[in-house]
Amino acid sequence: MPTNLLGDPAPTLLPDHLDAPARTALADGEDARAVAARFPAASAAWAALARTALDDGDPVAAYAFARTGYHRGLDALRKAGWRGQGPVPASHLPNQGFLRSVWALADAAAAIGEDDETARCHRLLDGSDPAWRNALTNAL
Template structure:
C-alpha cells in the first residue's frame, strides 16, 4: 500500500537529497553560493525563491522556483517517478522540490498567472495532500 492508501498506486518516491548542500544551508552559507556549487539541489533554489519572495522580488522568486522545480523533476524521474504518485512531504529530502512548487505557485499567483498557480496546487495535492497546508500555500 502506498503512503496515501491507494493499493494500486505507485510507491512513494523518496529522494536521496544532497547532504552537502543541505548542510551548507543549515550552517548559514549563502544560498546563491550553494546553488552555484550544487545546481541540482532543489533545496538551494527553494531558499533563493523564498528569500526573493520575502523581499518582494516576485520575478526572481518565480525564476528561482521554476529552476528548482525543474531540477526536482529531473531528480524525481531519476528515482523512478513516472509523473504521478506520492512524493511525501514527510520525507525531508523531498521538501526542496515541494518548496519550489509552493514558491512557484505563490509567485505565479502574484503575477496573475492563474493557470500555472492552479497546476502547481494540483501537483502539490497529487504529491502529498498535506503539502500545500504544511507549506502555507493556497
C-alpha cells in the same frame, strides 16, 4: 466502478545526496546564491533563493529561481522512478526541496498573475502529498 488491480504508484522517495549538502550549508547560514552555485542540482537551494526573492518583493526573480528548483527536482524524481503521478511525501526530507520549489513557484506565479500556473502547482502539491503544507510549514 472499476478497480485498479495494479494498485496505486508507490511513493517516490528521493535520495538524500542531492539536497543534503545544500541543506547543511543553508542551515549553517551560507548565502543561498553561493549554495545554489555550489550545488546547482539541489532543489533546496533554489527553493531558498525563491523564497528570499518573494520576501524581498521580487516575484519575477522568485519565479525563475523556483522554476529552476522545480525542474531540477523533476529530473531527480524521474531518475528515482517517478512517472508524473503518485505520492511524493513531504515527510521525506529529501523530497522537501522539490516540494518547496513548487510551493514557491505557486506563490511567485500568483504574485505575477499567472493563475493557471498557480493552480497547476497546487494540483501537483496536493497530488504529491495532501498534507504538504502542514509538513513543510512544520519543518521550517
